[in-house]
Amino acid sequence: MERIPILKMGEFLLVTIQVDMHDRLALTLQDDLTEMIVKNRTHGVLIDISALEVVDSFIGRMLGNIASMSRVLDAATVVVGMQPAVAITLVELGLSLPGVRTALNVEKGMELLRGSLTATNGHARRQG
Amino acid sequence: MKGTSSRLAEIIAKHEQDLLAQWIKEQTSAVTQRPDLMSEAELREQSRALLNGIRNAVQRGRLDDITGSEWESVRELLDEVSRGRARTGFSPTETAMFVFSLKQPLFSRLRAEIREPEALADELWTASVLLDKLGLYTTEVSQKSREEVILRQQQDMLELSTPVVELWDGVLALPLIGTLDSARTQVVMENLLQKIVQTGAGIAIVDITGVPTVDTLVAQHLLKTVAAARLMGADCIISGIRPQIAQTIVHLGVDLGTVTTKATLAAAFVVALERSGATISKGR
Numbered sequence: 192m193e194r195i196p197i198l199k200m201g202e203f204l205l206v207t208i209q210v211d212m213h214d215r216l217a218l219t220l221q222d223d224l225t226e227m228i229v230k231n232r233t234h235g236v237l238i239d240i241s242a243l244e245v246v247d248s249f250i251g252r253m254l255g256n257i258a259s260m261s262r263v264l265d266a267a268t269v270v271v272g273m274q275p276a277v278a279i280t281l282v283e284l285g286l287s288l289p290g291v292r293t294a295l296n297v298e299k300g301m302e303l304l305r306g307s308l309t310a311t312n313g314h315a316r317r318q319g
Numbered sequence: 320m321k322g323t324s325s326r327l328a329e330i331i332a333k334h335e336q337d338l339l340a341q342w343i344k345e346q347t348s349a350v351t352q353r354p355d356l357m358s359e360a361e362l363r364e365q366s367r368a369l370l371n372g373i374r375n376a377v378q379r380g381r382l383d384d385i386t387g388s389e390w391e392s393v394r395e396l397l398d399e400v401s402r403g404r405a406r407t408g409f410s411p412t413e414t415a416m417f418v419f420s421l422k423q424p425l426f427s428r429l430r431a432e433i434r435e436p437e438a439l440a441d442e443l444w445t446a447s448v449l450l451d452k453l454g455l456y457t458t459e460v461s462q463k464s465r466e467e468v469i470l471r472q473q474q475d476m477l478e479l480s481t482p483v484v485e486l487w488d489g490v491l492a493l494p495l496i497g498t499l500d501s502a503r504t505q506v507v508m509e510n511l512l513q514k515i516v517q518t519g520a521g522i523a524i525v526d527i528t529g530v531p532t533v534d535t536l537v538a539q540h541l542l543k544t545v546a547a548a549r550l551m552g553a554d555c556i557i558s559g560i561r562p563q564i565a566q567t568i569v570h571l572g573v574d575l576g577t578v579t580t581k582a583t584l585a586a587a588f589v590v591a592l593e594r595s596g597a598t599i600s601k602g603r
Contacts, residue, residue, distance in 0.1 A: 271552065275512030278550040279505075287546035294552035295519055 195220045197227050203235040203304055204228065204266075205297070209242045217253040224257060228264045234311075235304040236261045239297055241272030251286040258291040267307050269293065271300035327442055328377040330432050331370070331425075339370055341424035349420055356407045365400055370421070372396050373453075382445050385452045397453065401460035406468075411458045418454040422447065481507045483514040490591045491520045491553075492584065496529030504540040508547055515553050522591045523548050526584045528559030538573040545578050554594070556580070558587035 193216060198205045204227055206220065228236065238257070243250075258268040271294045273281075281287065294300035331338065343366055347359065372393040379389045397418075404414045425446055433439040481503065486492045493511055497503070511523060525544065530537065545555040558581040560568075568575065581587040592599060 270550075273550050273552070275509065275516060275547075275551065278512055278547040279508055281550055282508075282543045282547045288550060293550055295515065295521065296552075299519075299521070299552060 194223065197223055199227075199231060199233075202233065202308070203237055203301070204231065204233050205237045205239065207239045207242070211245060212243060212250045212253075214249055214253075217250055221253065221257055221260065225260055225264065228261060228266050233266050234308055236266050236268045237297060237300050237304065238268065238270045239272050239300075240270060240277070241274065241296070243277060244274060246277050246280055248284050248286065251281050251284055251288070255286065255288045255291060258288070262290070267292065267304055269300040269303055271295065271297050326433070326438075327382065327429075327446060328374065330428060331374045331377060334428055335370060335374060338421075338424050338428060339367055341427075342366055342370070342421050345420045345423050346417065349416065353409060353413060356409060357404075365396075365417070368396055369393070369400070369418075377449075382449050385449070385456065393453070394456065397457050398460050401457040402464045405461035405464045409461070411461045414461050415454040415458045418450055418457055422450055425450075477503065477506055481510050483510050485514075485518055485520070486524070486588060487592060487595070487597070489518070489520045489522060489595050490588070491515065491518065491523045492526060492588075493523060494526045494529060494559075494584075498532070499530060499537045499540045501540070504544065508544050511544065512547060512551055515548065515551050520553055522554050522556065522594055524556045524558055524584065524587045524591060526559040526587070527557060527564070528561070528584070530564075533564050533567055533573075535571050535573055538568065538571070538575070542575070542578070554579075556587045556590060558582070558584045 193210070195206060195208055195210070195216060197220075198207070204224070206224060208220075210216070224236065227233070238254070240254070254270060258270065261268040269292045270288070273293065292303065294303050343359075343363055346362060346366070347354075376389045376393050381387050381389050384390075385394070400417070401414050404417075405411075426443060429442050429446065430439065433442055476497070482494070484492050484494070491511070491514055493507065495507065499507070514520070515523065525541065527533065527541070533541075541557065545557070548555045556579045557575070560580055560582055579587075579590065581590065589599065
């Protein structure tokens, strides 16, 4: 069965969506990602959707859901590389993904994650 | 009909200089003549060319249909004249009068030349219909050329009024001028997002100093733009909110949510610089 690969990059997980997301694939990704977060004790997830050119309301909602689930599992999620057309579509659909952090590209997303992790880690270390 | 039409042609050909002189006199004395927009020499030249063209066309026949190939040179001439006049500010009436004013000299000439009342009436009718058609043609052309101007200006406005400028490394500004409707929001949004991708900017300042009124719809359009930019990973700051606009926004109960708002573009720029890690210091 087709699956979206989830790569472990250091302390983060990187999900690169390179194919057209169909509903089944999105559901599988949701399962796999939550599994991986728990297994690897990850605190940061990057979802790269730069190759995604078509979204519908379901995929939009799935993106939001995946981000929320990761947050519940204490992993910060950043969606990166959204295409202008996709952004406009999501906004027109009324799905502005509140609560999901975004960045222009993987590099900036990584920076953002690092920033937020050092902030929390530093805090923990000082506490400990 | 053949006989009468050749008669008209013959009369025009015979008295061309006379007709022209009278016609120009007629035009220069008319109230619809605009010496402020057009010199007499130019008028003389246009009149000469048109009369010449009409003579040629009439000689070749077909007085009842000016869409034929015989009239092509006349149509081209009228096209040029009407467009030129519309551009310099003549009203359609004034342009049409250019053609209609030929009636007076032509009719008096016909009356002098043709003795038989029946034939005269026929000739007058033919000439009148012909000149009416030519006059209406000028009106149509000047109307059309004005419509073209309007259309072009509309497009210009749409493009001119939505520039995205780069203020600093990673800081974009979007000065909005004019009312925001759905079509413009679409253009604005596309331009902004495209520019974000191009420059990799992390902060965009949407300046609404030039937006005359903000109602719920405009506010919604603004929020959409902000949301789309955020999805792309860029923060938006809305600036240039005038006092009345602030009052309207609150009275309408528009919720600008978590969007940072600033009164002036300068204030927004300072915030943007701070967020992008730059420090500002005043030199001595």
